[in-house]
Amino acid sequence: MINNTLSANLPARSSLNQYQINPYQRGCGTAALAAPGCTLTNLFANGAFGRTVGVTADEAGFGRDDRRTIVALRWEHDLDAQTTWRTQLGFDERNFNQPFYTTSSRGSYPSWNFLTDLTRRYDLFGLPAVGYVALAYNTIDNHITTFNRAPGGGPLLGALIGNQEAVQSNLGGRARTEVALSDQWTGVVGVSAENTAITGRNVAYAYSASGVTTTVADANRSFLNVAPELALVYRPTPEWAVRGRVATGYTTPAASNLFITAAGLPGNNIQLRTQENLGFDLGVDWSPSETLRLSVTGFYEFFRNELVSQSPGAGLMSYTFNAPASEHRGIEVAADWAFAPGWRAVAAYTFDDQIYTRYVERLSAGSLSRQFDRSGKTIPGVPANQLLARIGYDVPAGPLAGLGAFVETVFQDDFFIDNANQLRAPGYTIVNANIHYATELTSGYAKRFTAYAEVRNVFDTVYVASAQNLANSISATTGLQNGASVLAGTTGSVFAGAPRTIIAGMKLAF
Numbered sequence: 001m002i003n004n005t006l007s008a009n010l011p012a013r014s015s016l017n018q019y020q021i022n023p024y025q026r027g028c029g030t031a032a033l034a035a036p037g038c039t040l041t042n043l044f045a046n047g048a049f050g051r052t053v054g055v056t057a058d059e060a061g062f063g064r065d066d067r068r069t070i071v072a073l074r075w076e077h078d079l080d081a082q083t084t085w086r087t088q089l090g091f092d093e094r095n096f097n098q099p100f101y102t103t104s105s106r107g108s109y110p111s112w113n114f115l116t117d118l119t120r121r122y123d124l125f126g127l128p129a130v131g132y133v134a135l136a137y138n139t140i141d142n143h144i145t146t147f148n149r150a151p152g153g154g155p156l157l158g159a160l161i162g163n164q165e166a167v168q169s170n171l172g173g174r175a176r177t178e179v180a181l182s183d184q185w186t187g188v189v190g191v192s193a194e195n196t197a198i199t200g201r202n203v204a205y206a207y208s209a210s211g212v213t214t215t216v217a218d219a220n221r222s223f224l225n226v227a228p229e230l231a232l233v234y235r236p237t238p239e240w241a242v243r244g245r246v247a248t249g250y251t252t253p254a255a256s257n258l259f260i261t262a263a264g265l266p267g268n269n270i271q272l273r274t275q276e277n278l279g280f281d282l283g284v285d286w287s288p289s290e291t292l293r294l295s296v297t298g299f300y301e302f303f304r305n306e307l308v309s310q311s312p313g314a315g316l317m318s319y320t321f322n323a324p325a326s327e328h329r330g331i332e333v334a335a336d337w338a339f340a341p342g343w344r345a346v347a348a349y350t351f352d353d354q355i356y357t358r359y360v361e362r363l364s365a366g367s368l369s370r371q372f373d374r375s376g377k378t379i380p381g382v383p384a385n386q387l388l389a390r391i392g393y394d395v396p397a398g399p400l401a402g403l404g405a406f407v408e409t410v411f412q413d414d415f416f417i418d419n420a421n422q423l424r425a426p427g428y429t430i431v432n433a434n435i436h437y438a439t440e441l442t443s444g445y446a447k448r449f450t451a452y453a454e455v456r457n458v459f460d461t462v463y464v465a466s467a468q469n470l471a472n473s474i475s476a477t478t479g480l481q482n483g484a485s486v487l488a489g490t491t492g493s494v495f496a497g498a499p500r501t502i503i504a505g506m507k508l509a510f
Contacts (some may be wrong), residue, residue, distance in 0.1 A: 001465045002070040010062040010100045012039035013272045014494045023462050024498040039491050047150030047158020048207035061155035069093045087116040099155035107144035129179040139169040142255050142484035146266050159207055162266025166200025168256035184470040188231040196223040196252045202259035204266045217268035219258045239287040251275040257320040264316025273322050277303045291338040301328040308471035311492050325358035342396045354379040366476030376420050381467040385413035403437040420472045422484040428463030432456045448509040456501045465497030
């Protein structure tokens, strides 16, 4: 059983220009006295249409009050020495009230999740094997109302602009077998299949001086997806392992994706299709000793109808579209080295190059509409290089056993935030430090005690923690694509990372 409640004030997402002037949005209490670089969000003065008023996050009471409750039960039973049967049933309810930016969403996502699986060790044509079969069903009931925000102090609601009701159900299964072909070769073959059904309706309301316009979007979609996989592992010696894998995958649109238009408003987006991908992995693991492990993996994935999300502008909701064809390729490197008693160094590096290989984007402004070929462009929102490096020490024995500390550095490369690859969010490097203590408890109901204190962003680096992708635009008079300077001045993208922060915590295990 889990019950998590979140109550938070939110800043407005800045433009890149505003972030560079005032990254933490200080001095932004009111629009009238706003400091340079403050982000203002334009709300309809009457909450429905017409004249707008610029407000700060404080004035409009941007925030969110969310609650998530999970109640689940899991039963696991050994039918015999070789067979284990597990069954899990859970209820998950997400209730949210999010009055931020130009709209406010309220609603709930109650869902049921059922999973039953069977794992068996057996002989396949005289070869030792491990088989796995699973059946899963889940269903979620969406009910979301969306309102315009209105100025006037605090999280004031304006007119209702969207009312969405939808049910999404998934029924699927998975089968997988791992076979020891010899002392050196292991093979894996598997397949999963799932049928997704989405039914729902979104009623969108638009307001003007002449009255209210109502638009209805109905969804009745069904997706059947099948994803096989094949893998081989070769271990010529105990120190070396070579891994190869070919696998397919899929992602179906969520019901909520079908009802947010490219204008960032409730409406019709029901043409979305399933994302499909075919991926190839090839990796090598080397463990020359118990204290050193190295791993290198290369991957190449081909996507069709990749689901990509971006913001159409300041304060609007992000929408999802299908990119017809794209590719992800890169390398992952990992190292784990216990170089002395109590000492350990770990590192993980990823190079991830993602590009569109077939995608023509249509942009419109006023009476003009133009097409732009994005083939060969980098998919926005993806840093090409990421690195985590950590070194730590844990007292191995004696009265201080369980006491430890580590220092780590996190590096993230800069990345494009638009399909035309005109504007980059800057990269960063931050340093974190941690001290922790854990001990077993020998009396009472509690079995283990853990405590820690951590300094995050030790050197108080100013950095972009999140940059939402921005839609490109064209001039309404010339039809030419607007340049990077327009994107840099477009609000609704950047959240600055937290400055130097001290966090402490503890937990008891029973």
